[in-house]
Amino acid sequence: EVQLLESGGSLVQPGESLRLSCAASGFTFRNYAMSWVRQAPGMGLEWLSGIGDSGVTTFYADSVRGRFTISRDNSNNRLYLQMANLRAEDTAMYYCVKDDNKYGDPNFFDNWGQGTRVTVSS
Amino acid sequence: SALTQPASVSGSPGQSITISCTGTSSDVGAYNFVSWYQQHPGKAPKLIIFNVNNRPSGVSNRFFGSKSGNTASLTIPILQAEDEADYYCSSYTSSSTLRFGGGTKLTVL
Numbered sequence: 001e002v003q004l005l006e007s008g009g010s011l012v013q014p015g016e017s018l019r020l021s022c023a024a025s026g027f028t029f030r031n032y033a034m035s036w037v038r039q040a041p042g043m044g045l046e047w048l049s050g051i052g053d054s055g056v057t058t059f060y061a062d063s064v065r066g067r068f069t070i071s072r073d074n075s076n077n078r079l080y081l082q083m084a085n086l087r088a089e090d091t092a093m094y095y096c097v098k099d100d101n102k103y104g105d106p107n108f109f110d111n112w113g114q115g116t117r118v119t120v121s122s
Numbered sequence: 123s124a125l126t127q128p129a130s131v132s133g134s135p136g137q138s139i140t141i142s143c144t145g146t147s148s149d150v151g152a153y154n155f156v157s158w159y160q161q162h163p164g165k166a167p168k169l170i171i172f173n174v175n176n177r178p179s180g181v182s183n184r185f186f187g188s189k190s191g192n193t194a195s196l197t198i199p200i201l202q203a204e205d206e207a208d209y210y211c212s213s214y215t216s217s218s219t220l221r222f223g224g225g226t227k228l229t230v231l
Binding site: 060108 | 157
């Protein structure tokens, strides 16, 4: 059974940084692209970033390019999202998601974690 | 900006409903990479349709996807109470990114 377990979400002040982590199990992690998707309270879904199976290719939404960095550790089956200069509008539930292919440019996500909550407020 | 979906749709059990998802010639119209997700309150989204009209294994065969031009659609021919949820479409884009729709709240009357 595929499991994706996010962690690292917390309450931070504007301008601060935060790193989210996702522990993957139940599938061969190194063979699949992964992405991060977020959902602000009461709002819709927003794709943020994707990474290919090897970690070499990365893709970002315009809204976070330059502030967020996606990475992965295939030795430990972990996905990361480093977030910098956080703003109030980054307040959301952040989901770790598995893509169906290995390439990183996002298509569809066949498995989702339960999410980790990030709140940016002074 | 998000793909355009109706904010809400409703129907009675046994009825048919369709949710539309309108994009542009740079996303929905350009690729057969449209997906649909179902999200119940307080839960993570669940993939129900991928690549326009394919269902993942284990997903009910009551969900149907289609596309014409820049608009994709999700149809549930025989509505059931458990279908009440939020539904989101998504599409790959020519910028190698993914756009989601704004979401549609489906109410089963």
